[in-house]
Amino acid sequence: MLSVLVVFYVLAPLCYARQVNITIDASNVVGDLPPVARFFGADEPNYATYPDGRVLLDHLGSLGPHQTYFRAHNLLTTCDPSDQTSPHRLKWGCTNAYTEDPSDGQPIYNFTIVDEIFDAYMENGVKPYVEIGFMPQALSTSPNPYSFNFTPTANPDIIFTGWSNPPVSFPKWEELIFQWAQHSVDKYGEEEVNTWYWEVWNEPNIPYWNGTEEQYFTLYDYSVNGVLRALPSATVGGPAVAGGASGDFLGLFLTHTINGTNNATGSGGAPLDFISFHAKGSPTFIDATDSVPAHLQMNMASALQNVDDAFSVIQSFHTVNHLPIVISEDDPDSLAAGVTPNVEYRNGLIYPSYTAAAFTREIDLAEQYGVNFTGATTWAFEYDDHPYFDGFRVLATNQIDKPILNIFRIFGMMESKRLEAQSTGQYPLAAVMTSSVRNESDVGVLASISEGGDKIAVVVWNYHDDALPKPDAQISLNISNAFVGGASGRVTSLTHYRIDQSHSNAYSAWKLMGSPQHPTPNQQIDLKMAGMLQMLQPPTEVQFENGMAGIQFNLPIHAISLLVFEQ
Numbered sequence: 001m002l003s004v005l006v007v008f009y010v011l012a013p014l015c016y017a018r019q020v021n022i023t024i025d026a027s028n029v030v031g032d033l034p035p036v037a038r039f040f041g042a043d044e045p046n047y048a049t050y051p052d053g054r055v056l057l058d059h060l061g062s063l064g065p066h067q068t069y070f071r072a073h074n075l076l077t078t079c080d081p082s083d084q085t086s087p088h089r090l091k092w093g094c095t096n097a098y099t100e101d102p103s104d105g106q107p108i109y110n111f112t113i114v115d116e117i118f119d120a121y122m123e124n125g126v127k128p129y130v131e132i133g134f135m136p137q138a139l140s141t142s143p144n145p146y147s148f149n150f151t152p153t154a155n156p157d158i159i160f161t162g163w164s165n166p167p168v169s170f171p172k173w174e175e176l177i178f179q180w181a182q183h184s185v186d187k188y189g190e191e192e193v194n195t196w197y198w199e200v201w202n203e204p205n206i207p208y209w210n211g212t213e214e215q216y217f218t219l220y221d222y223s224v225n226g227v228l229r230a231l232p233s234a235t236v237g238g239p240a241v242a243g244g245a246s247g248d249f250l251g252l253f254l255t256h257t258i259n260g261t262n263n264a265t266g267s268g269g270a271p272l273d274f275i276s277f278h279a280k281g282s283p284t285f286i287d288a289t290d291s292v293p294a295h296l297q298m299n300m301a302s303a304l305q306n307v308d309d310a311f312s313v314i315q316s317f318h319t320v321n322h323l324p325i326v327i328s329e330d331d332p333d334s335l336a337a338g339v340t341p342n343v344e345y346r347n348g349l350i351y352p353s354y355t356a357a358a359f360t361r362e363i364d365l366a367e368q369y370g371v372n373f374t375g376a377t378t379w380a381f382e383y384d385d386h387p388y389f390d391g392f393r394v395l396a397t398n399q400i401d402k403p404i405l406n407i408f409r410i411f412g413m414m415e416s417k418r419l420e421a422q423s424t425g426q427y428p429l430a431a432v433m434t435s436s437v438r439n440e441s442d443v444g445v446l447a448s449i450s451e452g453g454d455k456i457a458v459v460v461w462n463y464h465d466d467a468l469p470k471p472d473a474q475i476s477l478n479i480s481n482a483f484v485g486g487a488s489g490r491v492t493s494l495t496h497y498r499i500d501q502s503h504s505n506a507y508s509a510w511k512l513m514g515s516p517q518h519p520t521p522n523q524q525i526d527l528k529m530a531g532m533l534q535m536l537q538p539p540t541e542v543q544f545e546n547g548m549a550g551i552q553f554n555l556p557i558h559a560i561s562l563l564v565f566e567q
Contacts, residue, residue, distance in 0.1 A: 017474035017554060020425035020443045026456060026547070027481035028420035033448050034366070034373055037359055037411035038063060039129060039326065040395070041071035042381035043337065045093040046113070048072070048120040050384040056396045059405065061125025064412025067195070070121050071129035071328055071377055073202060075114055076176070077163050078137035080147045090337040090383075091150045091159055098136035098176050107172070109179045115187065122188075129197045129328070129377075131240070132177060132223050134163040134208075139172060141165045142210075152339040152392070160207040166215050170222045174264060177226030185231050197235050198227050199276055199328060203242040205249045213249060217256045217270075218263040224271050225264040237274035240328050244277055244306030245313045254317045274324040274374070275314055279306035279362075281332040281354070285341040286466075296344050296467040298332060300358050301436040307362050308433060311369040324374035327362070331379050336393035345467065347389045347507040349558035352407035352499055353463040356560055357437070359411070360446045363418075364429050380404070388517055389507055400524075401531030406504040409533040410497065410562045414457045415448035421458070425473060437465045441557060443473045456482060456565040462555045470557035477551050483567055484547040491541050492565050494551070498536040500559035506531035536561070 040060055047053040048070070060068050074093035095113035100106060118128050137143045146162040167173040184193050200223045202208050204216040211219070216239065224236045239253045257272040281303040288294040307327065315321050332354050333343050345351050359376055366373030380393045388397050395405045425443030432442070441464040448457050462473045483490050501508050509530035510516070513523055542549050542565065555561055 017472040018425070018440070018443075020423060020473045020475055022421065022423045022445050022460065022475060022477040024419055024421045024445070024447045024456075024458065024477070024479045025481055026419060026449060026453075026479055026483075029417045029449065030420050031367065031418055033414060033416060033418040034363060035064070035066035035411070035414075036363065036373060036376045037355075037378075037408050038066050038068045039071065039328070039375040039377035040068070040381065041129070041329065041377050041379050043073045043091045043093065044089070044381070044383070045072035045074050045095070045117050047381060047384060048117050052382050052384045052396070052399050054120055054124065055399045056382050057120060057124035057126050059396070059401060063408050066412070068126045069129040069197065069375070070126050071131050071199070072117070073131060074134055074163075075117070075131060076136055077134050078146065083147065089149065090152070092147065097180065098138060100138040107175070109176070109183070111180060111183050114180070118184075118188075127195055129199065129326075131199050131202055132227075133201045135165055135167060136176070137162060139167040139169070139176070141168050150337060152337060156335055156338070157207065160210065164208055164210045166211040166219065170218055170263070173219070174222040174226040177223050178229045181227045181230035181234065190231060190233075193231055194233050194235070197237065197274065197326070198224075199240055200224065200236070200238040202240050203278060204239055205241045205243070205246040213252060217253065217260065220253075220256075221262045221264040221270050228271060235273045236271055237276055237323075237326075238272075240276045240278065242278045242280075244279055244309035246277070250277060250310060250313050251317075254314070254320060258317065258319055272320060272323065274326055275320065276326045276328040277306070277310045278329040279303045279310070279327050280329070280334045281358075283333050283342050283345065293468070296341065296350075298345065298350060298354055298465040299436050300332075300354060300361075300465065301433055303330070303332070303358060304361055304365070304433045307365055311365055311371050315369045315371055321371055324372050325366070326375040326377065328375075328377045329379045330358075330362075330376040331393065332358075333393070336379055339391045343393065344391065346391060346393050346404070347402060349403055349499065349501070349505070350467055351402075351404040353461050353558040353560055355404065355407050356410075356446075356459060356461040357432075357442055357444055357463045360444060361429055361432055368429075378408075388519070389510060389515075396531070400506045400510075400527045403499055403505045403507060405531070406499050406533045407560060410459055410499075410560065413562060413564065414446070414459065415450040415455055417449050417451065419447040419449050419456070421445045421447035423460075437463060441470050441473065443475070443555070453483070454567045458563045459560065460555060460563070461560045462557050464557060472557065473555045475553050475555050475561075477553075477563070479544075479549055479565070481547045482549070482565070483544050490544045490567070492544055492549075492567055493539050494542045495539045495564045495566070496536040496553070497533055497562040497564070498559065499533070500556050503534045503536060504530075504532065
C-alpha cells in the first residue's frame with residue numbers, strides 16, 4: 001500500500017476551485033530541455049550604461065547557469081550633436097560608430113560608445129547578441145530626416161527615417177562592419193567574440209528596411225563578409241523577419257544563403273550559422289457587454305502561428321534545418337514603447353503567466369518539427385528616469401523588478417532534461433494555436449530533472465487570455481519513479497516558489513502602498529524585496545515511497561508555481 005506525505009497549501013476556499021490533476025513520470029525523460037528563456041533586447045541601447053540599466057543587467061546575468069544574451073537596435077546609428085537627449089529617447093539610441101570627415105569624405109570609425117554598451121553587458125555576466133544596424137547618416141541613401149521624437153501614443157511609422165535606408169556603397173558598409181568586428185576581436189579577444197551572435201539587421205520585411213528583398217540579401221552578404229574577414233569563426237545569421245516566415249521572405253532568404261550568388265564574394269551561397277525571426281501576440285481591449293465588463297484580452301495564438309509558420313519553412317530546407325533558431329523578438333504585443341488599453345498587462349501577473357505558457361508551447365512546436373530551437377528573445381529592458389510602473393513593456397522600473405522578471409528566474413532554475421508530464425487542465429497545443437485560451441483557464445506543467453536524477457523542478461501555471469477573475473485551480477500533483485534506490489521512504493526537500501498577488505510581485509505591493517511616485521527609502525527597500533522570486537512557505541520535506549509522492553496546492557488565476565524537489 002502506497003504511503004506518502006501529502007502537503008496542503010490552502011490559499012482560497014476549495015469550493016470555488018477547479019480540480020486539476022498533474023502526473024509526472026520521473027523515469028521518462030523525453031529529451032533535453034532547451035534553455036530558451038535567456039535572451040533579451042531593447043530599441044534603446046544606451047540605457048545599458050545608465051545606473052538602472054546596469055542594475056537590471058546584473059539581474060539578467062544572474063538568471064541561471066546558462067548564458068544570457070542581449071540584443072539592441074541602433075548600435076550603428078548616428079547621434080545628432082545639437083540634441084543632448086538623443087542617446088536616451090523612446091525607440092532611439094545612437095553611438096556615432098561611423099561618421100565621415102567633412103573635408104574629404106574619409107570614414108571615421110569610433111566604437112567608444114558601442115564599447116561602453118558591451119562593457120556594461122559583460123561586466124554583469126551578459127553577452128552581446130550583436131544586431132548589425134542601423135544605417136549611419138553618412139552612409140544612408142536618403143539621410144534626412146534622420147532622428148525623430150517618439151511618444152507612447154504616436155504612430156510607429158514616424159520612426160522610419162534615414163537610418164532605415166540602404167547604404168550609398170555596400171563596400172563602404174562592409175568595411176564598417178569589418179572594422180567593428182576587428183575592433184571587437186582586438187579589444188575582447190577572439191575567444192570571447194566567438195561566443196557572440198552577429199545578426200544582420202532587424203525586420204527587413206517591413207519599413208525597418210526601406211530597400212528591396214534583393215538589397216537586403218546584398219546587405220546580408222556584405223555584412224557577413226565583413227564580420228568573417230575579421231573573425232572567420234564568428235557566428236553569423238539572420239534574417240530577423242517580422243511575422244514568423246513573413247510570407248515567402250524567410251524561404252527566399254534561406255534559398256539565397258544555400259545556392260544564391262553571393263553579392264560580396266561572387267561565390268555560391270552565403271554563410272549562415274543560425275536562423276532568426278520574430279513572433280508577436282495581438283492583445284485587444286474588449287468593450288463591456290451586459291454580462292462581461294470591459295477588459296483586456298490576450299491572444300497567444302497569433303504568436304504561436306508565427307512560430308509554426310517559420311518552423312515549417314525552416315524544417316523544409318534540409319541542408320539548414322539543423323541550425324540553431326533564435327526568435328529574436330518574442331512578445332505578447334508588437335510595441336514595447338507604446339501605451340494603450342491593449343497593453344495593460346505589463347505590470348502584473350498576465351505577462352509572466354502568458355510567457356510560461358507561450359514559451360512551453362514553442363518548445364513543443366520545435367519538438368514537433370524536429371528543429372533546433374535555441375532562444376526566445378523578450379523585447380523588454382528598462383527606462384531610467386521614468387515614472388514607476390509606467391505601463392511600458394519593461395522588466396524593471398526604477399531598480400524594482402516587475403513580476404515578469406521572476407518567470408525568467410523560474411526558467412533559470414529548471415533542469416537540463418525534460419520529463420513526461422500531464423495536466424488535466426492543460427490545453428492541447430493545436431487548440432491554443434487555433435483559438436488561444438478563451439474557455440477554461442490553461443493549467444499547464446513543464447517538468448525537468450537533473451542529469452544525475454537528484455533534483456526535479458516543475459513549473460505549473462494557471463493562465464487565461466482575459467484579464468478577469470477566474471476560478472483558482474486546486475492542484476493535485478503526483479510524481480512516480482523518482483529518487484528510487486537506497487532506503488525505502490526517502491525524504492526529499494521541497495522548495496515551493498510562487499508568483500501571485502502576494503508573492504514575487506512588486507506591482508501589487510506598490511499598489512498597496514497607494515502607488516507612490518516618490519517612495520520613501522523604506523518603501524524602496526520593501527519594493528525591491530517584493531520584486532524578487534519568493535517562496536510560498538519555508539522549505540518542507542516530502543517522503544517518497546517506492547519513488548512516489550503527491551502534494552496538493554491552490555493556484556490562483558495567472559499565478560505560477562515552481563516546485564523544486566531535491567535529495
